[in-house]
Amino acid sequence: MCSSRPVASLGGVITIDGLVKRRGGKEILAGVGFEARPGRVTGFLGPNGAGKSSTLRILLGLDRAHSGTALVDGVPYGRLADPVRTVGAVLDGSGAHRSRTGRAHLRWVARSAGLPPSRIDEVLALVGLTDAAGRRVGRYSLGMGRRLALATALLGDPSVLILDEPLNGLDPEGIRFVRTFLRERARSGRTVLLSSHLMGELAETVDDVVVIDHGRIVARGTLAEVTGTHRNLEDAFFALTSGSGR
Amino acid sequence: MIRAELSKLASLPATWTTLAWTLAANVLLTFVIAVGDTPVAYSRAGFIVFGVLATCSEYTGGQIRTTLTVMPRRVRQLAAKHAALAVVTLPAALAVALSGPSITLAVLGTPVDFWQVAEVTAYLTLLTLVSAAVGVLLRHTLAGVGLLLGCLFVAAPFLHEYLPDDMVTLVVSTPVLLIVAAVFHRRRDA
Numbered sequence: 001m002c003s004s005r006p007v008a009s010l011g012g013v014i015t016i017d018g019l020v021k022r023r024g025g026k027e028i029l030a031g032v033g034f035e036a037r038p039g040r041v042t043g044f045l046g047p048n049g050a051g052k053s054s055t056l057r058i059l060l061g062l063d064r065a066h067s068g069t070a071l072v073d074g075v076p077y078g079r080l081a082d083p084v085r086t087v088g089a090v091l092d093g094s095g096a097h098r099s100r101t102g103r104a105h106l107r108w109v110a111r112s113a114g115l116p117p118s119r120i121d122e123v124l125a126l127v128g129l130t131d132a133a134g135r136r137v138g139r140y141s142l143g144m145g146r147r148l149a150l151a152t153a154l155l156g157d158p159s160v161l162i163l164d165e166p167l168n169g170l171d172p173e174g175i176r177f178v179r180t181f182l183r184e185r186a187r188s189g190r191t192v193l194l195s196s197h198l199m200g201e202l203a204e205t206v207d208d209v210v211v212i213d214h215g216r217i218v219a220r221g222t223l224a225e226v227t228g229t230h231r232n233l234e235d236a237f238f239a240l241t242s243g244s245g246r
Numbered sequence: 247m248i249r250a251e252l253s254k255l256a257s258l259p260a261t262w263t264t265l266a267w268t269l270a271a272n273v274l275l276t277f278v279i280a281v282g283d284t285p286v287a288y289s290r291a292g293f294i295v296f297g298v299l300a301t302c303s304e305y306t307g308g309q310i311r312t313t314l315t316v317m318p319r320r321v322r323q324l325a326a327k328h329a330a331l332a333v334v335t336l337p338a339a340l341a342v343a344l345s346g347p348s349i350t351l352a353v354l355g356t357p358v359d360f361w362q363v364a365e366v367t368a369y370l371t372l373l374t375l376v377s378a379a380v381g382v383l384l385r386h387t388l389a390g391v392g393l394l395l396g397c398l399f400v401a402a403p404f405l406h407e408y409l410p411d412d413m414v415t416l417v418v419s420t421p422v423l424l425i426v427a428a429v430f431h432r433r434r435d436a
Contacts, residue, residue, distance in 0.1 A: 057435075059404075060311075060314075063435040064435060078318045080318065083317075083318055084316050091308065091311050092360040093307060093308040094307055095309060096312065097258065097304075097309045097310050098305050098306060098307050099260065099306075100257050102436060104257035105312075106252070108257065109312065111250040111253050112249075112250035112316045113316060129318075137307060152312060203308075228436045239400060
């Protein structure tokens with residue numbers, strides 16, 4: 001089930017090379033590099049504080065790297081011609097102001113990219129937030145906030161989806177929905193890159209695995225390659241990151 | 247991008263409450279003081295709050311990450327935000343600037359000085375833009391409002407003899423602060 005091939009490539013290759021980031025004199029990324037390809041779900045795994053979020057924030061142009069490159073289809077995020085239709089990002093939280101309604105949040109994002117208002121209802125229905133669209137984001141549960149963030153990311157039907165810990169705060173039904181949904185995105189030829197520290201939750205979802213620890217990539221390859229001789233991905237993960245003092 | 251930023255401002259309840267309270271306070275103070283332009287001195291506080299809120303509200307709920315991922319060209323995004331802010335502020339400033347003189351006209355029969363109304367409108371709009379720029383730099387609503395109120399009501403009266411006219415100071419400081427804010431906005435980690 002994890003060897004689905006891209007049906008038709010829509011572009012959306014992520015290429016990260018030699019990323020270095022220092023914060024407060026501490027090197028939090030020490031030359032991070034990997035690729036995420038269309039038609040595949042790439043799991044970016046590592047313990048908390050390993051550098052997953054920092055890498056994704058640089059990839060999305062939110063933070064600056066001291067050196068190295070993070071490109072989508074060969075260009076840095078800030079120079080994408082049409083970011084909303086190219087990349088959808090789900091970072092922690094809802095990404096919305098609490099006193100706005102869910103619908104108002106989606107409306108301004110849609111306007112920023114000139115998307116038709118009909119897309120708002122489509123993505124609301126897709127993530128199951130139609131009934132809560134008129135409520136203020138501050139009244140949303142954690143899971144609803146996450147679903148709003150996913151809806152926002154999907155507005156432009158992008159070829160790349162980047163998700164930071166997408167399963168955090170979701171109930172079992174939500175986890176199942178996200179997993180199935182991400183597999184579906186990859187099957188339609190899109191690129192999915194997600195970070196997680198939950199190995200068990202991911203083994204059934206990812207095709208490729210990149211493992212980061214202390215700001216360095218310690219393993220990358222297909223799920224089978226990274227799991228190797230270990231019993232499962234979780235065992236492989238702990239063997240790879242055993243130097244991290246856990 | 248301006249439409250997106252307008253949509254953001256319009257869907258923020260704080261926009262309407264701040265502006266409504268400022269206008270209401272201005273009308274009330276006009277009755278209390280009964281001198282045409284004096285209440286505007288206090289109404290400036292409302293426009294400061296509005297300007298700072300417009301930019302600092304980005305930092306609530308991690309909205310700044312959404313903003314910068316959907317509009318990654320940061321200088322353009324910030325310019326769009328300031329343009330949208332000016333579009334919303336101008337009519338509100340005009341309403342506040344007109345409210346005092348029109349009440350004194352009705353009650354005391356003092357004619358409205360339209361030049362003064364125009365000057366007050368421009369002053370309040372520029373003040374709002376400066377406040378927004380300070381909000382970008384500080385990323386903290388309370389700190390921004392506190393600093394600006396301190397400058398306006400504490401520092402400015404002291405420095406008055408060394409500074410040119412209020413309006414001149416604003417006309418000079420607005421573009422400077424907008425540029426400084428844009429430079430920082432572009433370079434900093436979100």
